[in-house]
Amino acid sequence: MRRIALTSTLAALLLGGSALAGPGGPPPVGSPADLRPVPPQIRPSPLPEGWQHGAFMEIFVRAYQDSDGDGIGDLNGLIQRLPYLQALGVSGLWLMPITASSDRDHGYATTDYRALEPQYGRLADFDRLLREAHRRGMGVIIDYVINHASDQHPLFQAARRDARSPYRSWFVWQDPAPSGWDIWGQNPWYATPEGGAHYFATFGPQMPDFNMREPAVLDYHLASLRFWLKRGLDGFRLDAVPHLVENNARDWNDQPESRALTQRLQREIKRYPRRHVVCEATANPQVYGRPEVCGSAFAFGLEQQILKASSGEDAAATQALADYFKTAPAGMATMLANHDIFAGRRIWDQLAGDEARYKLAAASYLLLPGTPFIYYGEEIGMAGVAGLPGDEPLRAPMSWSADGRGFSPAGGRPFRPLAPNIASHNVEAQARDPGSLLNFYKAMLGLRQRLPSIARGRYEQAQVLAQGRLFSFQRRWGEEHSLVLIHYGREPMHLDLGQLPAQAALRPEYPSQALPRRSDATGQVRLALPPQSVTVYRLLKP
Numbered sequence: 094m095r096r097i098a099l100t101s102t103l104a105a106l107l108l109g110g111s112a113l114a115g116p117g118g119p120p121p122v123g124s125p126a127d128l129r130p131v132p133p134q135i136r137p138s139p140l141p142e143g144w145q146h147g148a149f150m151e152i153f154v155r156a157y158q159d160s161d162g163d164g165i166g167d168l169n170g171l172i173q174r175l176p177y178l179q180a181l182g183v184s185g186l187w188l189m190p191i192t193a194s195s196d197r198d199h200g201y202a203t204t205d206y207r208a209l210e211p212q213y214g215r216l217a218d219f220d221r222l223l224r225e226a227h228r229r230g231m232g233v234i235i236d237y238v239i240n241h242a243s244d245q246h247p248l249f250q251a252a253r254r255d256a257r258s259p260y261r262s263w264f265v266w267q268d269p270a271p272s273g274w275d276i277w278g279q280n281p282w283y284a285t286p287e288g289g290a291h292y293f294a295t296f297g298p299q300m301p302d303f304n305m306r307e308p309a310v311l312d313y314h315l316a317s318l319r320f321w322l323k324r325g326l327d328g329f330r331l332d333a334v335p336h337l338v339e340n341n342a343r344d345w346n347d348q349p350e351s352r353a354l355t356q357r358l359q360r361e362i363k364r365y366p367r368r369h370v371v372c373e374a375t376a377n378p379q380v381y382g383r384p385e386v387c388g389s390a391f392a393f394g395l396e397q398q399i400l401k402a403s404s405g406e407d408a409a410a411t412q413a414l415a416d417y418f419k420t421a422p423a424g425m426a427t428m429l430a431n432h433d434i435f436a437g438r439r440i441w442d443q444l445a446g447d448e449a450r451y452k453l454a455a456a457s458y459l460l461l462p463g464t465p466f467i468y469y470g471e472e473i474g475m476a477g478v479a480g481l482p483g484d485e486p487l488r489a490p491m492s493w494s495a496d497g498r499g500f501s502p503a504g505g506r507p508f509r510p511l512a513p514n515i516a517s518h519n520v521e522a523q524a525r526d527p528g529s530l531l532n533f534y535k536a537m538l539g540l541r542q543r544l545p546s547i548a549r550g551r552y553e554q555a556q557v558l559a560q561g562r563l564f565s566f567q568r569r570w571g572e573e574h575s576l577v578l579i580h581y582g583r584e585p586m587h588l589d590l591g592q593l594p595a596q597a598a599l600r601p602e603y604p605s606q607a608l609p610r611r612s613d614a615t616g617q618v619r620l621a622l623p624p625q626s627v628t629v630y631r632l633l634k635p
């Protein structure tokens with residue numbers, strides 16, 4: 094596509110000029126944004142080796158915990174909840190964007206890549222969050238939105254107002270607007286109040302795409318990634334990476350240039366020890382999950398197979414679930430749902446409050462390979478808020494107690510209505526109930542923490558039996574060997590399970606009342622499984 098000629102020389106000069114200000118001080122006078130270079134300062138990570146194989150919690154800071162009574166969640170509130178997250182058994186936190194944004198909600202319309210959203214706190218709070226999380230053995234990654242900025246970002250404002258601005262080439266323009274483009278039913282070319290050239294915006298007019306072919310843009314983002322890594326951040330969730338580069342009206346999604354750039358970003362982040370990268374790549378997630386492209390990517394599509402399998406009435410879905418990790422990279426990030434409505438409603442709503450199925454679905458991804466990402470509130474069965482537009486039903490304040498005071502103890506009015514089932518499904522109530530969803534999640538995460546085979550072991554001997562009602566697999570890490578049986582059916586089941594080591598002792602790991610068993614000389618064992626149950630054994634050699 095035709096673009097306004099690049100002015101990278103000028104941009105480079107400006108970057109060079111601003112470098113004279115040196116790191117550490119305020120942004121140089123006259124620059125619309127902090128564009129200073131950030132030299133790499135590589136220090137060791139305080140986290141244990143392999144921390145990123147534990148489960149993550151996806152947290153919407155705005156909705157998690159308010160510390161100062163303004164009804165908006167913030168970093169100091171999150172720090173207060175770290176003991177809860179540690180006790181639950183997660184070892185990583187993914188914070189949805191915490192950088193300054195103009196949307197006053199989700200945070201994906203970035204106005205400053207090197208500053209916090211003022212409602213969330215100050216950099217000193219962020220540094221304390223990292224220290225406190227690290228002290229508890231938990232890593233923290235944040236969303237980084239590289240494809241687009243906010244239309245309120247000062248660089249876009251400068252570029253929009255003046256076609257000769259040195260930042261014009263940082264965005265994508267065309268005059269006249271080209272025809273034939275259709276991204277999810279929208280024409281992605283938008284006029285400006287100034288008239289003239291149209292700008293390109295994959296996700297709507299408020300979020301103009303960067304021109305990722307402009308070297309200064311990539312340099313700026315690499316430096317901004319280093320800005321956070323230098324503070325001790327443990328990695329990033331890279332937003333919308335298949336959309337980094339577009340070639341034409343037909344070739345705009347998942348272009349080779351976007352894969353190459355993703356690789357470049359991962360390489361930069363992983364210069365820092367023990368950092369984690371996970372990509373949002375709805376197009377071809379398994380390609381982005383490869384070690385050389387992103388290293389990890391959300392396993393979009395798998396969540397639907399899990400939910401269908403949990404009914405016990407969809408053999409094809411159970412088979413698809415069993416087959417997934419036979420070919421997918423082990424680093425895939427698994428989930429049941431997230432903050433985007435395209436990935437489905439709150440699980441509580443999708444399963445109409447069927448807690449038995451809910452637990453089976455949870456076990457199905459928490460015990461499989463991959464890195465599970467729990468969406469905040471999922472572990473207590475938080476429902477969506479009916480009647481709100483777009484993704485808002487998914488992003489209610491966390492249900493800490495039976496009313497809003499758990500979220501905003503100083504009596505602040507929460508920024509959004511509370512979950513409709515907060516009276517029954519909140520952390521306080523569920524912590525007291527041994528049969529609750531919360532305690533089930535805790536037990537599954539405990540298995541991941543206790544058994545390295547579950548957290549990061551090989552995936553073997555997957556079997557789908559009884560018309561998809563039974564899903565069994567083994568996991569192996571060194572000498573440690575485990576067997577998982579997920580029975581989705583609603584009747585008790587007796588079965589002879591094969592493909593086990595001969596004469597092995599089956600020692601129950603979950604539930605505690607499961608009976609020990611021993612396989613016979615042919616590697617078979619007779620098992621009696623309760624309906625809708627999860628059973629995990631350690632396999633011990635004779």
Ligand SMILES: [Ca+2]
Pocket residue numbers: 159160161162163164165166167212
């Ligand atoms: Ca607050």
Ligand SMILES: [Ca+2]
Pocket residue numbers: 240295302303336337338339
């Ligand atoms: Ca783009």
